Each structure stands twice: as C-alpha cells, then as structure tokens.
Amino acid sequence: MSPANKESDMHDEGRSKTLVRFDDVRKVYQMGTAEVRALDGVSLRFGRGSFWAIMGPSGSGKSTLLNLLGCLDRPSSGRYEFDGRDVGTLNDDGLSELRLRELGFIFQSFNLIPQLTVQENIELPLYYLGWEHGRSARHAKELAEEIGLGDRLSHRPMELSGGQQQRVAIARSLANDPPILLADEPTGNLDSATGTQILELLGKLHQRGKTIIMVTHEEDIASYATGQLHMRDGVIDRIEGSADASD
Amino acid sequence: MHQIRLVRNILLGIKNLLLHKLRSLLTVLGVVFGVGSVIAMLSVGEGASREALEQIRKLGSNNIILTAVKLAEDEAASAGHVRVGIYGLRYEDVLRIRETMSAVTRTVPVKHIRKRGRLGERSLELRIVGTTPDWFGVVERNVAVGRILSEHDLDQRAAVCVLTEYGARRLLATEHTVGESIRIGGNYFKIIGIVQSEQVSGAIQTPDLEVDAYIPLNVAREFYGDMIVRRTAGSRERELVELHQILVQVGSDEQVEPIAAALKAMLERFHKKKDYRMSVPLALRRAAEQTKRTFNIVLGSIAGISLLVGGIGIMNIMLASVTERTREIGIRRAIGAKRRQIIGQFLVETVVLSSVGGVIGVGIGLLFPWLIRRFAGMPTVVPGYSIALSLGISVGVGLIFGLYPAIRAAKLDPIVALRHE
Numbered sequence: 200m201s202p203a204n205k206e207s208d209m210h211d212e213g214r215s216k217t218l219v220r221f222d223d224v225r226k227v228y229q230m231g232t233a234e235v236r237a238l239d240g241v242s243l244r245f246g247r248g249s250f251w252a253i254m255g256p257s258g259s260g261k262s263t264l265l266n267l268l269g270c271l272d273r274p275s276s277g278r279y280e281f282d283g284r285d286v287g288t289l290n291d292d293g294l295s296e297l298r299l300r301e302l303g304f305i306f307q308s309f310n311l312i313p314q315l316t317v318q319e320n321i322e323l324p325l326y327y328l329g330w331e332h333g334r335s336a337r338h339a340k341e342l343a344e345e346i347g348l349g350d351r352l353s354h355r356p357m358e359l360s361g362g363q364q365q366r367v368a369i370a371r372s373l374a375n376d377p378p379i380l381l382a383d384e385p386t387g388n389l390d391s392a393t394g395t396q397i398l399e400l401l402g403k404l405h406q407r408g409k410t411i412i413m414v415t416h417e418e419d420i421a422s423y424a425t426g427q428l429h430m431r432d433g434v435i436d437r438i439e440g441s442a443d444a445s446d
Numbered sequence: 447m448h449q450i451r452l453v454r455n456i457l458l459g460i461k462n463l464l465l466h467k468l469r470s471l472l473t474v475l476g477v478v479f480g481v482g483s484v485i486a487m488l489s490v491g492e493g494a495s496r497e498a499l500e501q502i503r504k505l506g507s508n509n510i511i512l513t514a515v516k517l518a519e520d521e522a523a524s525a526g527h528v529r530v531g532i533y534g535l536r537y538e539d540v541l542r543i544r545e546t547m548s549a550v551t552r553t554v555p556v557k558h559i560r561k562r563g564r565l566g567e568r569s570l571e572l573r574i575v576g577t578t579p580d581w582f583g584v585v586e587r588n589v590a591v592g593r594i595l596s597e598h599d600l601d602q603r604a605a606v607c608v609l610t611e612y613g614a615r616r617l618l619a620t621e622h623t624v625g626e627s628i629r630i631g632g633n634y635f636k637i638i639g640i641v642q643s644e645q646v647s648g649a650i651q652t653p654d655l656e657v658d659a660y661i662p663l664n665v666a667r668e669f670y671g672d673m674i675v676r677r678t679a680g681s682r683e684r685e686l687v688e689l690h691q692i693l694v695q696v697g698s699d700e701q702v703e704p705i706a707a708a709l710k711a712m713l714e715r716f717h718k719k720k721d722y723r724m725s726v727p728l729a730l731r732r733a734a735e736q737t738k739r740t741f742n743i744v745l746g747s748i749a750g751i752s753l754l755v756g757g758i759g760i761m762n763i764m765l766a767s768v769t770e771r772t773r774e775i776g777i778r779r780a781i782g783a784k785r786r787q788i789i790g791q792f793l794v795e796t797v798v799l800s801s802v803g804g805v806i807g808v809g810i811g812l813l814f815p816w817l818i819r820r821f822a823g824m825p826t827v828v829p830g831y832s833i834a835l836s837l838g839i840s841v842g843v844g845l846i847f848g849l850y851p852a853i854r855a856a857k858l859d860p861i862v863a864l865r866h867e
C-alpha cells in the first residue's frame with residue numbers, strides 16, 4: 200500500500216473512525232542463533248470507541264502486541280499508525296509524549312509506585328504533563344471518588360486490596376484523559392468477583408467513549424468486549440464481533 | 447512549571463532518602479569529611495595569614511628585631527662554680543650597624559633588667575627597659591600622659607622613667623602621679639610619662655610588654671651594670687649581657703630583606719657563637735604562607751580523597767537504588783516520563799543526598815577549626831566563602847557521581863523495567 204493511498208484512506212473514512220492501525224507488523228526476538236517471531240505479520244485496525252479483547256494461548260504474542268500498541272516497544276518491521284500519525288517516525292521523546300497524552304495503561308500487577316500515596320500515584324501523569332499542583336490534586340481527588348476510593352487518598356498501595364489497587368491504577372490511567380486504555384490481563388491477579396467489578400468499571404468507561412484494548416485468558420471476561428481477537432503463534436487466528444479489526 | 451517540578455523532585459528525593467536513613471547517612475560520610483576538610487583547610491590558611499598580617503601590623507613591616515639568646519652549652523661549661531656567661535648583643539653591634547648600613551633609619555639598643563618597682567604602698571615586678579628615645583619611633587605607642595624619653599634625658603643621665611598604662615594602673619599611678627618618683631631596686635626614678643602598650647599573641651616575641659618601664663640606656667648601665675647575678679641552689683650564676691635586643695628600622699619594606707641578610711652576615715662574622723636571634727616580621731608572611739601550603743596539601747588530600755570516596759559511595763548507592771527501583775522507572779516511562787525527566791529525578795535525588803552531606807560537613811567543618819584552635823593552638827578563621835564553596839562542591843559531587851546512575855536509569859528499556867521483579 201502506497202503512502203498516498205494511506206493519506207486518502209485516512210481522510211475518507213479513517214480519521215474519525217480508526218484510532219490505531221497495524222500494517223504487517225512483526226516483532227522478532229533474537230535469542231542467540233534462534234529467532235523468536237513473537238509477532239509474525241499482524242495487520243489490524245481498531246476503531247475509536249471499540250472494546251477489544253485479545254485472546255489466545257500463552258506465548259501467542261498478546262503482550263507483545265499490546266506493548267507495541269502502547270508505544271513501549273518498536274516493531275521489527277511494519278507500520279503503526281496512531282490516530283493518523285506514523286509512530287515509526289517518532290524518537291524516544293516522541294513516544295513518551297504519545298504515551299503521556301494519548302495512552303493509558305492498566306497492568307496485571309497494578310504497577311503502582313509503592314512509596315507514593317494513592318493520590319500521588321493518580322497524579323503522576325499530571326505531574327509529567329506539568330499540571331499545577333493544586334489543580335492536579337483536585338483532579339486526582341475527583342478520579343479517586345469516581346472509583347470509590349475518595350477516602351483512601353493518603354494510603355499507600357500496600358495498604359489496599361488487589362481490587363482497590365487496580366482501581367487506583369485505572370484512575371491513574373484516566374488522569375490524562377486518554378482516548379485509549381490498554382490493559383494486559385487486568386483481572387489476572389484478582390478473584391472473579393473483584394475481576395467482575397473491574398470489568399464493569401471498564402465497561403462504564405467504554406460507554407463513555409474510551410477505546411479499550413484488553414488482553415485476557417478468560418472467555419467470560421472477554422465477553423464484556425464488543426470484539427474478540429484471537430492470536431496464535433504471533434498471527435491473528437480469528438476475529439469475532441466488530442468488523443473493523445482487520446483487513 | 448519547571449520550578450514546581452524541581453521542588454517536587456527534591457521533596458520526592460528527600461522522601462526516598464528518608465526511607466533508608468542509616469544507609470543515606472553512611473553514604474554521605476565521605477562528603478561530610480571532604481567538605482569538613484575543605485573548610486578546615488581554608489580556615490587554617492586564613493587564620494595563619496590573618497595572624498601574620500596582624501603581627502606584621504603590630505611589629506612594623508619595616509622592622510628587624512635582634513634578640514640575645516642564651517646558649518645551652520654555656521650552662522654545662524662550669525657547673526657548680528661561680529662562673530660568668532657572656533652572651534648576647536653588644537654595644538659594638540649597634541655602632542657597626544649605624545656606621546655601615548645607610549638604609550637603616552633607626553637602631554635602637556635595648557637592655558632588659560627585672561626589678562621590683564615601688565610606688566607608695568604598691569609594688570610590681572617590672573621589666574626595666576634601658577633604651578634610647580628612638581625606641582618610641584620604632585615601637586609606636588600612644589602617649590597617654592606626660593612625655594617619652596628625650597635625647598636630653600640621655601645627655602643628662604637623668605633618672606627618669608616612662609611607665610605603661612598597665613603598670614601605672616597596677617601601681618595606682620594616675621596622671622597626677624607623673625612627676626613623682628618610683629623606686630626601682632635601690633634607685634629612684636622620676637615618672638615622666640605613661641604610654642599605651644599592646645600584648646601581641648603568637649610565637650613572635652614583641653619588643654614591648656605590659657610591665658615595661660622605660661629608662662635611658664646609659665642610666666640603666668650606670669645603675670645596674672651589665673652583669674646579672676642569679677642565685678640558684680648552691681651556686682651563683684653570673685651573666686654578662688650588654689644588650690638584650692636591638693631594634694633595627696629600615697627605610698622601606700623593599701630594603702628589609704637585603705638589610706636582614708647584611709645583618710646576618712655581620713653578626714655571623716663578629717659573634718663566635720650564635721647567641722642572638724633575628725626576627726623579621728615581614729618574613730612572617732612567608733611563614734604563614736608556608737603553613738597555609740602545608741595545610742592545603744594535607745587537608746586538600748584528605749578532602750580530595752574523601753570527596754572521591756564519598757562520590758563513589760553515592761554512585762554505588764544510587765546504582766543500587768536504580769536497580770531497586772527499576773520497576774518504578776518502568777512505570778514512570780510507561781506513563782510518559784521522558785528519559786531526561788528520569789535523569790532529572792535521580793540526579794536531584796543524588797544532589798539532595800550529597801547536599802545533606804555537605805550541610806553536615808559544614809557543621810563538622812566549623813568544629814574542626816575550633817578543635818585545631820583549641821588543641822593545636824593554631825589561629826583559625828572560617829572565611830564565609832568557604833561555606834559557599836563547600837556547599838558548591840557537595841552539589842558538584844552529587845551531579846558528577848549521580849550522572850552515571852541517572853543515565854543508567856533513563857536508558858532502561860521500559861518493558862524490561864516493567865517486568866523487573
């Protein structure tokens with residue numbers, strides 16, 4: 200596909216609808232003499248406001264795909280467009296900037312900073328955005344109240360349950376108001392009841408217009424999503440639900 | 447916006463350091479002692495040079511002081527017997543200086559005699575200084591009451607004396623006492639004036655003491671002679687000393703060194719034994735600079751080594767901290783922190799650490815000079831700039847040794863860092 204084609208594509212139907220787009224993206228790890236093809240040619244399109252579950256057996260490349268989507272890593276080859284921008288042309292600062300303004304992460308192990316309080320953890324993106332202290336404190340408080348932890352602002356992550364920690368992590372991922380949230384097995388460390396609560400929260404965010412890409416192993420968790428993308432051996436095996444995932 | 451980040455980074459740094467109080471404290475010990483040494487070094491140097499300048503000011507930079515020295519070997523010569531030790535400066539020396547050295551403006555012969563002085567009910571152990579009016583031209587002291595010795599007094603061999611303010615006070619002499627007579631030994635002297643005197647601290651013997659009483663040289667010689675008799679257990683000791691000091695005043699500072707050299711040559715030629723000592727106030731400055739240099743080398747090395755060790759210690763701890771906090775770095779990077787912001791965070795933390803060391807070091811650095819002054823008897827003055835310099839150095843140590851760990855932190859791959867346990 201020529202770049203010119205791409206431009207028109209973007210203007211005609213893309214810009215408002217397609218948020219991320221992969222074209223034949225590969226990720227190859229060199230392990231000594233052996234090559235591990237973690238992603239072996241993935242092309243896909245995720246529309247704005249969609250909710251995707253990425254599924255597949257262990258080692259099929261789900262996390263690799265999510266890390267590339269999250270600009271935490273660069274593909275070995277292929278093209279990645281985020282909201283019409285070619286991510287491949289960005290330098291390290293550019294990728295950081297993109298993560299800071301456009302992306303929110305939710306991890307399996309919560310990844311809160313232990314020496315910071317709940318409030319400070321939620322404020323972290325705002326700190327890097329350069330928000331003035333009072334404003335970011337107010338915003339963090341609002342977010343904490345929204346996830347039902349308004350009374351735990353000065354607690355450390357260690358003093359919270361797993362579900363509470365994951366809710367704090369979600370609040371943090373929302374602080375910069377990104378269009379897209381990336382979640383790698385967000386319920387993997389939680390019991391099913393708590394997992395359901397987290398999923399309901401994500402569902403609510405989806406309804407408010409967030410695009411959500413979530414890696415999961417569990418069918419019932421995946422059923423919250425509007426589309427399911429199944430991976431196998433570094434390629435897309437099949438797609439269920441929304442039609443705009445792949446071409 | 448940047449200041450806010452800096453302040454927040456500093457607070458975060460302090461918070462992280464407080465998590466490991468003992469570790470942080472041990473880490474900065476090197477900086478503490480390094481900074482302490484820098485301040486101690488500068489304060490000793492400053493103290494030495496200030497003292498030298500003060501002495502030079504009081505002694506007069508264009509003066510040379512010759513002092514008679516009793517030689518130890520004389521003592522052993524004829525122990526147990528009545529014996530006469532002849533040593534010290536001679537009347538001839540004065541004449542020779544006056545005749546041969548034209549750059550010398552004043553040559554003041556000085557004779558010291560220890561005698562008790564009585565005035566009415568009071569008495570005081572005095573040091574009688576037999577000298578000439580030129581004394582008061584070399585040792586410049588203000589005249590409190592009356593007048594100083596004159597050529598006329600010498601011509602007349604007048605039994606007159608000038609007291610110091612201290613002596614006058616101890617003898618309860620007032621301005622009204624001027625004109626009255628004081629009894630010194632068996633002789634009476636008319637008090638003609640009272641002068642101020644200064645006590646100078648330090649190694650150099652000053653020409654004047656507080657207990658001085660100045661009388662004409664020829665009168666001193668006539669009344670008391672050149673022989674001094676001392677009674678020690680079982681034997682009488684006689685000493686023949688013509689002059690105890692000669693004060694030599696030179697026209698200008700530039701001529702001090704050549705004249706000092708000429709004096710040395712002359713004395714060496716005419717004195718068989720080295721029964722004299724020469725003090726050149728101007729040379730004190732050089733001695734002070736020498737002290738300063740020695741201390742700079744010693745303490746400078748201590749400071750350098752401490753700061754190096756301290757810096758490496760800090761680097762080591764920061765590297766450990768980077769490893770410990772790999773996960774945190776990954777989280778921050780994932781959230782959108784740029785490399786330079788990670789560098790900034792760790793660098794600020796290191797600088798906070800080393801600055802805390804610097805502040806403690808300044809405390810130690812103020813204690814050091816006090817101890818040196820107290821126990822080594824050296825004058826010390828802590829110059830204000832040394833504190834600023836020390837704090838600057840400690841910030842510098844933090845920056846230099848913090849840079850590598852900070853860069854390592856920033857170079858971490860976000861994914862690898864996030865996966866770190």
Ligand SMILES: Nc1ncnc2c1ncn2[C@@H]1O[C@H](COP(=O)(O)OP(=O)(O)OP(=O)(O)O)[C@@H](O)[C@H]1O
Binds near residue numbers: 255257259
């Ligand atoms: N840094 C790496 N170096 C080498 N190989 C890697 C690296 N990261 C991932 N891989 C390999 O790439 C493949 C895909 O890994 P990935 O983590 O994406 O799988 P996954 O689908 O997320 O599996 P799981 O469900 O167990 O989390 C695996 O074979 C893995 O061993």
Ligand SMILES: [Mg+2]
Binds near residue numbers: 261263
């Ligand atoms: Mg995975």
